[in-house]
Amino acid sequence: MDRQKKPTKPKRPKITLEPWQNSKIEPYIVLKNLSKNYDGVPAVQDCTLDIYEGEFYSLLGASGCGKSTLLRLLAGFEKPSSGKLFIGGQDMTHVPSYNRPVNMMFQSYALFPHMSVEQNIAFGLKQEGLPREEIKNRVYEVLDLVQMSRFSKRHPNRLSGGQQQRVALARSLVKRPKLILLDEPMAALDQKLREETQFELVNIQEKVGITFIMVTHDQEEAMTMSSRLAIMEEGWIQQIGTPHEIYEFPNSAYVADFIGSINLFEGVITGVTKEMVNIKCPMLSHTLSVPTNTTVPIGGSVTVAVRPEKLEIGIDKPTYKHNWEEGIIEDIGYYGDMSIYHVKLPSGQTVMASLLNLDRISIQQLTWNQSVYVSWQPENSIILTT
Amino acid sequence: MLKSNLFPKIILGIGLCFLYLPILIIIFYSFNAANFTSIWGGFSTRWYYELFQDTYLWQAAWTSLKIAFTSATLATFLGTLASLALTRFSPFKGQRLFSSLTIAPLVMPEIIIGLSLLLLFVSLNICIGWPSKRGFWTICIGHTTLSMAYVVAIVRVRLSHFDKTIEEAALDLGAKPLRVLTFITLPIISPALFAGWLLAFMLSFDDVVISSFTSGAGSTTLPMVIFSRIRTGISPEINAFATLFIATITLIILLLAWVKLRKQPV
Amino acid sequence: MTFIKKKLLSFFSPILSVRSWVIATPYVWLGLFFVVPFFVVLRVSLSEEVLGIPPYTDMFLWVDTYVAKIIFTFESYTYLIEDDLYLSSYLTSLKFALITTIVALLLGFPMAIGISNLNKKWQIIMLLLIMLPFWTSFLIRIYAWLNLLTPYGLINSFLIYIGVITEPLRLLFNNFSVTIGMVYCYLPFMILPIYVTLEKMDPSLQEAASDLGAKPFTVFKSIILPLSFPGLLTGSLLVFIPCVGEFVIPEILGGSDNILIGRLVWNEFFLNHSWPTAAALSIALLVILFIPIYGLQKLQKIFAERLES
Structure with missing residues (x-):
């Protein structure tokens, strides 16, 4: 992903x-x-x-x-x-x-192969000893819910994967x-x-x-x-x-x-103000400025995380002091709706920045081996202590 | 390229001839009019006629059928219990011993099973007065002990390949373990149970060694009769019987195969 | 009171539970009709032969109401060693079992390969054909060879007809007929396990080997043979073991000089009424059988582990 x-x-x-x-x-x-x-x-x-x-x-x-x-x-x-x-x-x-x-819907669906769809769903209700009429009503109620009523007499091995999944869901729903x-x-x-x-x-x-x-x-x-x-x-x-x-x-x-991709920078806290924490990273030439959300004292080591879509990438040099780097585009991943740029920093670390392809016609301005600037707003980064 | 290699196919053909030639010869000679089977004396159904007159043989066949039915049913019951204990229960004391005991009769020479059972029955008779007479039940016990191992071999494999989530699903839907067994597990493995029963039936119906040891006066089984006749040489009547027997079995197998093939979605 | 009640309940609960019944029923059956008989055989083999019913001595000699002397003798076993008829019949049995296994292997392996090379539908038909004779009576199958092998049977008549021989060959009641009968009866036991391992084999392995330039024989030697070894072992075990103790085949197809151990047990028991000797023979047979079974099982385990890793 x-x-x-x-x-x-x-x-x-x-x-x-x-x-x-x-x-x-x-x-x-x-x-x-x-x-x-x-x-x-x-x-x-x-x-x-x-x-x-x-x-x-x-x-x-x-x-x-x-x-x-x-x-x-x-x-x-x-x-x-x-x-x-x-x-x-x-x-x-x-x-x-x-x-x-509690009822479970199994990964393999675990449908009973010797019973029809209807019998599969009725099985749980039969264990409760409900009257036959009620069982039937409730079976067809859930079959309607999952839109499988017309397959009620079929055996599971005659159903497609998606249909089997609906039956499995219906079977777990029917006992309410x-x-x-x-x-x-x-x-x-x-x-x-x-x-x-x-x-x-x-x-x-x-x-x-x-x-x-x-x-x-x-x-x-x-x-x-x-x-x-x-x-x-x-x-x-x-x-x-x-x-x-x-x-x-x-x-x-x-x-x-684990969730999505992220750029991580390891560093040491050099200064703490009321709102901001300043961090010096050995891999970056500029200091980082992140909103305070940590109790780590000055001198403590932390990791700063920035999502690729929060990174700005451009050819103009940023005017502010913190949170930017210069680098070279090493690789471009084209995904249709967006592109992901791998930018190699002078220290050797690679950062990822993603950009939406909003315009259909225009060819991307950025290309391989181009020198670019990556930067981000302080509130778009976060300090991780573990 | 490899599939077209002829050598294995030729051997397969030769092997099949080897398997079927003697059987075809039996069928052929069963219609022989001559007293000596090896000389062709013209077509005749004489031996079939004599076979049907042979009440002693048919009586033995009836005894064998009863024994085969009883012991196959017992063996399937016991073998299924053993397979369930081995595949569905958490480890219990003596499980390893139990596991090897259930398959031990497979590798035990029949002659030892027969001899040891007879010695047991004799000793039991001396100690507790049972069995005072050997016959139907002692043969059944012998056959059950042997064929139970075959049932376990079949049913256990089926149970361990069984998708356990299906049983869990039934438990999850509110069925108690005993109901899961009767309404889910046993119906799904019923082909294996049937195969086990059929094998046990055939083993019993075919056995001569264990029967000879465990039988008593008046409880002669069919294989014992056939054995005593062919021991002395060729008997044209047995040719006729064998033909009928082979025809019956072939019909049953073909029927089962047909049902199985028809069921399979191609 | 409640303590005693609880104790009682915890004592009886295993007796009442379904679980313990499921385990106990087959367990007790096997114990009573498989394990106990073995010890009875052991006991009889250690008793002295006498005339009477049963024809062996009691193990306990009651000196007093409560004191008994245990009497046992190794006479039957020393008898087995002294008379070389027994030793030679053991060796004969092993020899026949070994020859049968080798012949069945040489015939069954190519047959199994032949089956696995066919398409799915023909595989089922072929397996049915292999199994069909197995489902017909064992006795009848042996009997069928009587018909074929007699001096005026089909084989001799055919050979005389084409002029290879003038006098009928003696095909029956000798080593040849016993071996052929055994191979005939146990061939399916060799084919099926080999077929199962061949069937599990990924066919692309053979294709990959030939793609890399291996000739058919090299493919067989370096791919099929090593990978089907577990099946070959199982098949050999399934043929070898019953052959060692076989009684019916040598009895019907064998001559008076083909004394296999199964026949000997039968004769000692039914003809000589020498129960202790028959029991001692059985115990010795079990000991002899245990060695190849144990060895082959060890081998199988090693191969299974090697294939897994």
């Missing part, structure tokens, strides 16, 4: 916006210091999460970061090594999966659970279908108002769909926040680098 898209946040009219800002609202799902070891190897470490009713929450991380294990703990397929799990105020830590008000878990729901779909399905899934979630927790390794998917997301690394939760918070205010170099 080299391109940045402006994160869009789904509208959710039914519920309070940003319930996590409102201290009067109780969280719906609470994980308290949840840990899971496999033969002493930690998979999930000391997870504490609050998730509110109606949220679309994502667990994001590289493969092996423990996000799937966390999901399986929520579903009840794994027993936690320590810690507690509450759903709707009830302690669910030791409740087996068949007694939890308090929580739906989605394990990489788009992984088996091709790129085009994936983008369409992302918005549809969010729409369906808004319609039914059920809390969704999704596991994904695709940061773009997590950003576009979630109300909030948790970034995980090696079993630990690195940061929790809205897509906007995660993108613009990463709390670590790992998160900053």
Whole structure:
């Protein structure tokens, strides 16, 4: 992922916006210091999460970061090594999966191959012993919701990947659970279908108002769909926040680098004023000036992060004192909607700057081996201490 | 280029001839009118007629069918339980021993299984008075012990290749473990269960060694009858029987293959 | 009280749970009808032969109501060593099993390659054809060779007809007929495991090798052969083991001088009524079988590991 898209946040009219800002609202799902070891190897470490009713929450991380294990703990397929799990105020830590008000949509969809679409969806309701008439009504209700009614008599192996995914979603919706878990729901779909399905899934979630927790390794998917997301690394939760918070205010170099691309400059604090911190970087010829958001004293080493789209690139020499460098365009990546310029600084470090291609006809002024200036506004950079 | 290499194909052809020539010869000679099978005495269905008169043989066949049915069902039941225990349960005490015990009868010479069971039955009879008479049930026990290992070999592989998320999905939808087993797992692996049952049935229906050891007076199985006849040389009646037998099996296999091929979406 | 109740419950809960029943049922069955009989055989092999029912001595001699003397003897085993009939029959059995395995390997390997080179539909048909005789009766398949190999059977008649021989060859009741019967019966066990490993092999490996200039034989030697080794081992094991203890084939197709160990056990038991000797023979057979099984399994493990890494 080299391109940045402006994160869009789904509208959710039914519920309070940003319930996590409102201290009067109780969280719906609470994980308290949840840990899971496999033969002493930690998979999930000391997870504490609050998730509110109606949220679309994502667990994001590289493969092996423990996000799937966390999901399986929520579903009840794994027993936690320590810690507690509450759903709707009830302690669910030791409740087996068949007694939890939680349904899962599996990455492989896990449709029962010997049952038709209708029987697949009715299976969960049959376990509750509902009358036949009601089962049928509810099955067709969700089939309508996912637009699969006309395939109700087919067997799963006669359906396309996208259709199977809809059936899997319908099957997890039909029991009206308090929580739906989605394990990489788009992984088996091709790129085009994936983008369409992302918005549809969010729409369906808004319609039914059920809390969704999704596991994904695709940061773009997590950003576009979630109300909030948790970034995980090696079993630990690195940061929790809205897509906007995660993108613009990463709390670590790992998160900053994992979500989108970023330029990082290591340096030492040389001066602190009321609003600004001055930083000297060995790789840069000019000092950096960043808004104060750190408690690191003078002389402490920090990392300054700037997103490529926040960088300005041009042939005119900037007039201000801080936050600019001279360099040579080493490489240009053309992406259609924008281009990414790799600028090599005299110190040898390369910085990335992206520029939207707003004009269709004009040929870019900037070209290979051209001498340019990169600069940025102080408020567009951020200090990372880890 | 490699696929067009003729040598393996020629050997394949020769091998198939090797496998089928004797069977074709049996069928051919079963219609021979002569008393000595090796001399052609003209076409006749005489031996089929005599075969149908042979009540002793048909009685033994009926006994064998009953034994095969019982032991195959028992073996499938026990073998499926063992496979479930080995693939679906968290490790338990003595699992390794259990795992090797379930397949040990596969490599055990039949003659030892038969002898050891007979010695067991004799000792048991002395100690607790059971089994006072060897026959149907002692043969069934012998066949079940042998064919159970084959059932485990088939069902266990199927279960370990089984997509476990399907079972998890059922649990997740509120089905308790026993319901998951009956409504999800067993229906999906039913072809493997059937294959295991069929194999167990054939093993029992075909066995002569274990039966000879574990049978008693009045419980002669079909292979025991055939064995005692062909031990003394060629018997044209057995030719006729073999032809009928081969024809029946071929029909069943072809039918099963046809059903399987038809089901597969091509 | 509650403490005792809890204790009782925790003691009985494994008995009541479905899980323990699922494990216990087949476990107990195998213990009772597979493991215990083995120890009975061991015990009988250590007892003395007597006339009577059963024809062996009791292991315990009751001196008093509560005191018993354990009596056992290695007589049957020393008997096995003293009479070289037994040792030679063990060697004969191993020899036949080895020859059968080699012949089946030489025939089955190219056949499996031939099958795997066909297209999918023909592969299924060929596998069915290979399996079909296996599903028909074992006895009938052996019996079929009686028909073929008799002095006036098809093979002799054909050879006389084309003038290769004038007198019928003695094809039956000798080493030749026993070997042919064994290869015939166990060939499918050799073909199927080899086919399975060949089927798993990525066909682009062979294409890559020939693309890099390897001739067909080099492709076979450097790609197919090493990669199909696990299948070759499994197939050999599946043929070798049952052949060592085989009874029916040498009994029907073999002559009086083809004394294999299976026949010997049978004769000692049914004809000589010498139960301790038959038991001792069985124990010795198991010990002999254990060596190749153990060795081949070790080899298989090594190969599996090497292929993985």
